[in-house]
Amino acid sequence: MTDESAEPVESDAPVLVGDTRPSSTGPSPSSRLSHRIGWHILLSVLSLAVLAPLFLVLVNALSNPVRYGQASATRRLLPVDVQWDVFSRAFDEQNGAMAKAFLVSAIVTALIVVAQLVTSALAAYAYAFIEFPFKRLAFAVSIATLLLPMEVTVLANVRTIRDLGWVNSYQSLVLPFAAAGFGIFLLRQGFSGIPRDLHEAARLDGFGHLHFLVRIALPLTRPVVAAFVLVSTLLAWSSYLWPRMVITDPQRRTLPILLKDLSLTTAERSNVFAAAGLIAFIPVVILLIVFQRHIVRGLTAGAVK
Structure with a gap:
């Protein structure tokens, strides 16, 4: 019989205890x-x-x-x-041509940005939320326009503008750029991040497509919209080739055309040209300051799901 009252035998064997110290897997403070x-x-x-x-x-x-x-x-x-006084002299150059060119560029840029935002938002919404035949093919064609340089079609477009009698007009500067493949792609990527359940719930609540786009989709993708507005504004503001091809009236010159004309002045007036360039650059600086926090967030929208 075994003695149930026997005391447990103590063992002198070492007991292994795990290291409870927190392991440091990240870089050290000095390396950071x-x-x-x-x-x-x-x-x-x-x-x-x-x-x-x-x-x-x-x-x-x-x-x-x-x-x-x-x-x-x-x-x-x-x-x-x-x-x-060089900046005031730059504004007074060529009988106040700087102020006129600044106004023309501001009007043209605003019209182009508004037109591109409207067309891009409508097309991007359709590609993101609406099912229709050949949807992927249509989207691929829209993106393919990014691969086609403007110089390839400029001569044909200039001939069309002349046939329509639009030379030296605002429509010749705005309408050829009323749609942008880059804007369609960027906004579509932003809209793709909106849950489909939210879209379906809004539709059940009576939201139409346009109502959902204006009240929900665009506010939710504000960084994307801001990034697109910034890029579109910079491209329209600095455009030179197309305005040079369709504008011959000195009163309708945009800022890039005027700067090119001022660059042909003599060396004794190079400071006026430099001052005019800085004046033309001021709106760009303001836009970068206003939208800088949205640029990275907007351009990377839809990159990570």
Whole structure:
């Protein structure tokens, strides 16, 4: 018989206990700090590379062109014989052509952006939420327009504009760009991130297609819309080739055409050309400041599901 009252036998064998210390799988604080410093240095160098030309243009605009041309290379890094009235002189150049060109560019750019936003939003909504025959083929054709350079069709389009009698008119500057394949693609990617259940629920609540687009789809994809508006504005504002082909009236010149004409002036007035370039660049800076927080979010919409 076994003795049930026997005491348990103690063992001297070592007991293995797991290491309960938290394991450090991420980078150490010092490596994270060095990584962050490296990125800051790289971004600083890239920022200087972008801002340096603008700074030199500002220096050229404020300097006396004759004395600036005679100064040494190191002296040209700062304004020489500053002329603060150069910006008002740029506006008064060619009997106030700068102000007229600024107004024409603003009107044309606004019309193009509004037209592209409307057409792109409608087409993108159809591709994202509506089922119809040859839907994928139609979307592929829309995207294929991005692969076709404007220079390929410019001569045929110019002939069409002349046949319609639209030379030197706003419609010749706006209508050829009323639709944009890039906008259709970008907004469609943004709309694809909206749950289908939300669309179906809205339809059950009586929302029509246009109502859902304006009240729900566009507000939910605000970063995408902002990014598209920014890109569309920059392209329309800086367009040169097409306006040069269809505009011959000096009163209808856009800013890029006027800047090209001012660049043909003599070296003694190069500061006026530089000042005009800075004036034309001001709206771009304002747009970048206003929309900068939406650019990355908008352009990467739909990339990760």
